[in-house]
Amino acid sequence: MKKLLTVAILAFLTVTLLVAGGTKESKGDQSLEKVVSKGVFVMGLDDSFPPMGYRDENNEIVGFDIDLAKEVTRRMGVTLKVQPIDWNAKEQELNTGNIDCIWNGFTITAERRKVINFSDPYVDNAQVAVVRNKTSYKTLADLAGKSIGLQAGSSAADAVANNTAFASSVKEVIEVKDNLTALMDLEIGGVEAVVLDLFVAIDNITRSGKDFRILDEHLAPEEYGVGFRKGDQALRDEVQKQLNAMAQDGTLAKISTIWFGEDITVVGK
Amino acid sequence: MGKLLLLMLEGTFTSLKIFFLTLLFSLPLGLIVAKGRMSKFRVVSSIVNGYIMIMRGTPLILQLIFVYFAPYYIFGASTDRFTAVIIAFVINYAAYFAEIYRGGIQSIPQGQIEASKVLGLSKFHTFTHIVMPQVVKTILPSMGNEVITLVKDTALAQTIGVAELFRVAQNAAARQFSTTPIFIAGLFYFIMNGVVSKSFDLIEKRLDYYK
Amino acid sequence: MSIIEVINLKKTFTSLEVLKGISFSLNEGEVLSIIGPSGSGKSTLLRCITNLERVESGTIIIGGDTLVETSREGKVLYADKETTSRIGQRLGLVFQNFNLFPHFSVLRNITEAPRHLFKYSKEEATELALSLLEKMGLADKAGAYPYQLSGGQQQRVSIARALALHPQVLCFDEPTSALDPELTGEILAVIKELANEQMTMVVVTTRWLSPATSLIG
Numbered sequence: 001m002k003k004l005l006t007v008a009i010l011a012f013l014t015v016t017l018l019v020a021g022g023t024k025e026s027k028g029d030q031s032l033e034k035v036v037s038k039g040v041f042v043m044g045l046d047d048s049f050p051p052m053g054y055r056d057e058n059n060e061i062v063g064f065d066i067d068l069a070k071e072v073t074r075r076m077g078v079t080l081k082v083q084p085i086d087w088n089a090k091e092q093e094l095n096t097g098n099i100d101c102i103w104n105g106f107t108i109t110a111e112r113r114k115v116i117n118f119s120d121p122y123v124d125n126a127q128v129a130v131v132r133n134k135t136s137y138k139t140l141a142d143l144a145g146k147s148i149g150l151q152a153g154s155s156a157a158d159a160v161a162n163n164t165a166f167a168s169s170v171k172e173v174i175e176v177k178d179n180l181t182a183l184m185d186l187e188i189g190g191v192e193a194v195v196l197d198l199f200v201a202i203d204n205i206t207r208s209g210k211d212f213r214i215l216d217e218h219l220a221p222e223e224y225g226v227g228f229r230k231g232d233q234a235l236r237d238e239v240q241k242q243l244n245a246m247a248q249d250g251t252l253a254k255i256s257t258i259w260f261g262e263d264i265t266v267v268g269k
Numbered sequence: 270m271g272k273l274l275l276l277m278l279e280g281t282f283t284s285l286k287i288f289f290l291t292l293l294f295s296l297p298l299g300l301i302v303a304k305g306r307m308s309k310f311r312v313v314s315s316i317v318n319g320y321i322m323i324m325r326g327t328p329l330i331l332q333l334i335f336v337y338f339a340p341y342y343i344f345g346a347s348t349d350r351f352t353a354v355i356i357a358f359v360i361n362y363a364a365y366f367a368e369i370y371r372g373g374i375q376s377i378p379q380g381q382i383e384a385s386k387v388l389g390l391s392k393f394h395t396f397t398h399i400v401m402p403q404v405v406k407t408i409l410p411s412m413g414n415e416v417i418t419l420v421k422d423t424a425l426a427q428t429i430g431v432a433e434l435f436r437v438a439q440n441a442a443a444r445q446f447s448t449t450p451i452f453i454a455g456l457f458y459f460i461m462n463g464v465v466s467k468s469f470d471l472i473e474k475r476l477d478y479y480k
Numbered sequence: 481m482s483i484i485e486v487i488n489l490k491k492t493f494t495s496l497e498v499l500k501g502i503s504f505s506l507n508e509g510e511v512l513s514i515i516g517p518s519g520s521g522k523s524t525l526l527r528c529i530t531n532l533e534r535v536e537s538g539t540i541i542i543g544g545d546t547l548v549e550t551s552r553e554g555k556v557l558y559a560d561k562e563t564t565s566r567i568g569q570r571l572g573l574v575f576q577n578f579n580l581f582p583h584f585s586v587l588r589n590i591t592e593a594p595r596h597l598f599k600y601s602k603e604e605a606t607e608l609a610l611s612l613l614e615k616m617g618l619a620d621k622a623g624a625y626p627y628q629l630s631g632g633q634q635q636r637v638s639i640a641r642a643l644a645l646h647p648q649v650l651c652f653d654e655p656t657s658a659l660d661p662e663l664t665g666e667i668l669a670v671i672k673e674l675a676n677e678q679m680t681m682v683v684v685t686t687r688w689l690s691p692a693t694s695l696i697g
Contacts, residue, residue: 091442111444149430153439176427177427181334181429185430381581388597389568389593389645399581406583480627
């Protein structure tokens with residue numbers, strides 16, 4: 001039985017490696033030409049990630065990142081296609097060519113850099129802990145021995161895992177499908193804190209009116225970037241060029257003000 | 270690789286716990302529900318019918334969320350998440366099992382029950398010794414289907430934060446930027462269901478002594 | 481003394497009146513043959529006596545105990561559970577479709593009720609069953625399952641099953657109707673033999689000639 005298992009796993013690995021190997025076998029970097037000739041630029045996102053990208057009352061996908069991508073593609077002369085994906089499968093979506101980039105409050109990490117070609121950071125972010133207002137927690141150390149919640153596969157998960165002191169101090173990390181479920185879990189006392197993106201936390205607390213607050217002590221400072229396939233340098237550079245131009249002519253600041261009331265972008269700064 | 274397998278075995282253990290606890294409680298509960306559904310008392314049978322319709326008419330994932338979160342909003346108290354998973358799975362599967370039991374019980378010819386009655390056998394004895402053994406043989410194939418579905422449904426437990434096999438696999442996949450853990454999880458489910466269908470084959474063979 | 485006493489028995493199915501005031505009495509050692517076309521209510525009568533069907537009005541007394549009686553105001557009164565089960569033990573019923581338990585061996589089909597009702601030990605019940613099977617000419621079939629037997633053999637097993645409870649009256653509900661014509665003879669021979677042993681019986685049948693005449697003869 002054990003032998004059979006090993007053989008079967010090896011078989012799966014071989015298949016996976018072959019598939020992976022196959023995609024890398026391209027002749028030069030045609031990423032930009034492909035997008036231009038198709039006339040479509042596909043951005044992959046989790047459509048439940050306000051305010052970066054989410055569905056409004058009319059079921060239209062809107063958000064800060066969407067507005068940025070719309071302007072970039074308008075300037076590139078191609079159509080933007082917004083493709084909702086399962087955030088857990090984002091790497092597979094990108095590697096199999098279903099999407100051209102991941103653009104959705106996508107945190108740049110050293111680990112992700114190994115397999116993803118990031119743009120320059122365009123927004124500064126942080127991973128923060130949200131707690132119920134009436135609790136007495138003030139610092140991350142106060143959460144020792146408590147359960148904390150977060151969205152599975154999110155950069156909050158990475159931030160907690162990388163902060164070994166914090167990760168080993170808490171009782172357990174409960175991973176759920178999305179931030180909303182994690183925050184509901186916080187409300188009912190299933191967890192004592194939820195770790196998530198600063199922007200998402202602010203947006204959620206203001207819009208839901210729930211009695212939560214954010215701890216002043218942050219887990220990790222972070223930067224958002226647009227993620228491309230490793231080989232797609234030309235496409236990445238083109239998008240970067242447009243973002244730089246938008247920073248110079250004030251378009252980035254304008255879009256940021258619409259969503260956040262101030263300019264939070266960091267391109268060219 | 271070894272560490273990954275160890276993690277996945279841990280996840281598998283959680284999945285198996287959900288699987289066995291669900292069967293342990295939902296199989297007998299389903300029988301009670303089936304009896305309620307067939308009750309002569311209209312009030313009982315309509316209430317039970319309503320329960321079955323809700324359980325079969327709404328997604329299990331929604332029931333999971335409801336069982337876990339609703340008690341807080343209604344009573345101000347919350348359940349442990351693993352308990353919530355077991356409750357949701359048990360009440361859901363009991364409804365499906367109940368309908369299978371009902372079909373099986375109704376397929377037993379009335380003559381069997383009448384013969385048992387004129388022989389003076391009690392109602393309870395008739396049910397446990399005459400009706401149920403024959404029901405088990407009749408419903409075995411549909412039960413097999415349902416139990417195989419249960420193995421796969423355990424993956425829904427992650428909705429409310431119980432880290433079962435598929436959650437572990439997805440986390441590993443995200444960590445390694447590789448689909449391999451997902452495929453391994455698939456293999457694990459496949460093996461578990463292999464055991465399930467083999468077991469059902471064996472039971473079917475054992476009950477093959479009569480027609 | 482009469483074992484079965486039926487007075488003014490009535491039974492209606494939805495709007496069809498099947499039994500329109502039947503009265504009869506059956507003495508010990510007698511064989512009552514009820515012959516008539518299908519749908520004439522013979523089986524219903526038998527089912528009322530064996531308490532598989534509720535009567536609409538009338539009185540049934542079996543072995544001195546009243547199973548059901550009707551008051552002057554027309555209220556139907558059934559005996560309590562204890563009396564009903566005592567009465568039930570006095571009657572055996574052989575069905576048209578045998579109704580053997582398919583998941584039990586021939587032996588267990590016969591031993592199940594005596595073991596449960598009389599608390600016979602396994603050995604006692606087996607001994608009883610084997611002697612009855614011998615009588616039915618099926619001594620070698622004790623370990624077989626019903627599906628392995630012919631219709632005639634199955635019906636003989638079901639007669640043995642009924643006899644195992646030592647009933648005072650054995651009732652037959654069209655015992656040969658489900659059998660191929662060439663197999664009816666073996667059942668009639670059994671009934672005849674039981675008649676010779678002074679077994680009190682009620683035999684319901686649609687066939688005018690065969691069972692009835694051979695019984696009289």
